[in-house]
Amino acid sequence: MLKGIYLTLMIGPAVPVPAPQIVMDSLSNIQVTNSKDRSGFQLTFTVGKNSPLLTTMLPAGYLDPITTRVIIIVTLNGMPHVIMDGIVTNQEFSPSSESGKSNLTITGEDLSVVMDLIEKVIPYPAMPVIARIYTALAPYAALGITPVVIPPIIPVTKNPVTEGWETQKMTDRAYIKSEASRIGYIFFVQPGPLPGQSIAYFGPDANLPMPQPALSINMDAHTNVESLSFSLNGLAKTIRIYTILDPVTRKIPIVIPAPNISPFKPPLGIKPNLPAKLEYATQSAQLSPAEAAQDILGFLLNNSSAVSGNGSLDVMRYKGLLRARMLVGVRGAGITYDGLYYVDSVTHNIKQGEYKQNFTLSRDGLISNTPFVNV
Missing domain, CATH: 3.55.50 (Phage tail protein beta-alpha-beta fold)
Structure with missing residues (x-):
């Protein structure tokens, strides 16, 4: 695909096998999205009306939804990375009057979709x-x-x-x-x-504490991202008030304020983002002490981040794959937004001779709390 980058596509029911050459030759675009909720993929094939993919393989059920499993592997500098293992859920065909310009699009989700049937x-x-x-x-x-x-x-x-x-x-x-x-x-x-x-x-929503190579912007020859932008949401943070009854008499109310801070995803900036909203938990007084404690802890763990970032990069210039659910450093964005971030999602866009990634970042706090990032 590119120098030092190789793509392996495996397709089949139950146990996928490497896709035949006719399938690889027709493949024009791959898009894979990895996030902390669910992941998905889309394969686009450019075919002619006499292509064996249309005349033989598709009628035989080669890419049928639900029964077809797809594994996508990217080998970078000799190291294989499985970026998708999923099930086909949708099939679209767009015939064209131009010779060899018809498009067959295969869409799917990760294996969790099998659990939802x-x-x-x-x-x-x-x-x-x-x-x-x-x-x-x-x-x-x-x-x-x-x-x-x-x-x-x-x-x-x-x-x-x-x-x-x-x-x-x-x-x-x-x-x-x-x-x-x-x-x-x-x-x-x-x-x-x-x-x-x-x-x-x-x-718990905890990222691997192993920083990836830094995303560099506005650093001349060291720049390795194509675009990068940040936003600060002043309404993201909330304080929730819980009212529970004492466990002995079940009559005396106890008020417990819960801040929107997760112990598993601590702020990565020294200037905290203060909560702007105050809300009251409903029905918390009807819970047992253990259930109320579990409810409060659930709110703490489901925290929202006020600072978010979006951008794109070229894998060849970045010299690696950016992975979701891990940490990554940012440099060149200025004292306010430099530092470490959580990688929430990554979208792989693969074409012939091109491999790019779109990504979203998040954290709480402004101004980096670490003096340097991994380069």
Whole structure:
């Protein structure tokens, strides 16, 4: 594809195999988006009316939705990176009157889409959250998905005799995401590290504390990004007031203010962004002490960042792949916005002879709290 960069595309039901040459020759564009919620991909093929992809392979079900699995691997300087392992969900064909200009577009999502196909009704008597999540993820081991489940900081288990039990009445993905949102966790499926393997992560929104090479702007020959912009949202931060009843008499109200700061994603600037909004939690007084503590902790973990950044880069000039859910340094943007950021999402745009990435960054606080960044 480019000097030092090689693309591997694997397609097939259950266990994908390398795509044949006729498919690779027709491939004109790949777009892959990795984020902390869910990831997706889009493959665009440019074909003629007599192309075997249209006349033979497509009618035979080669790219049928739901049954077709796609793995995309980028090898950079000898190191393979699995940037997508997903399922085809949509197929579009745009015929053209010009010879060889028809477009076939294949769209899909990561393997978590398989968890969203069948609604289930499953009781979980006397089972804590971690046991329920492992039970819901167990059937997907056949797809190479390894669960990584972090127990909640404040566990709550209902007594089935006096309090009843939890019952799942939705798809597995919807149920896991609802449980994650309730305790302030996130859930996503990340491809890799090897082809055919994925990690299903259920836990706090914590980025790997390993900074990637810095994004440099306005630094002449050292500039490695094409564009970069920042914004500061003064309404992003909130203080929520919780009112609970004392655990002994259940009559005396106790007021607890909760700031919008996550212990797993601390501010990366020395000038904090102050909260501008005040809101009151509803129905918190009806919860048990353990449930109220879990609700408060969930709010703390689901914090929002006031500073956000957007930009694009050329992989050849950056000399590496920018990865989501990790840290990255920024330099050349000025004293206010330089420093470390969390990488929220990355979109890979791959064409013949071109590999670019769009990215979004976030953090709390202005002015870097570190004297240097990894270059």
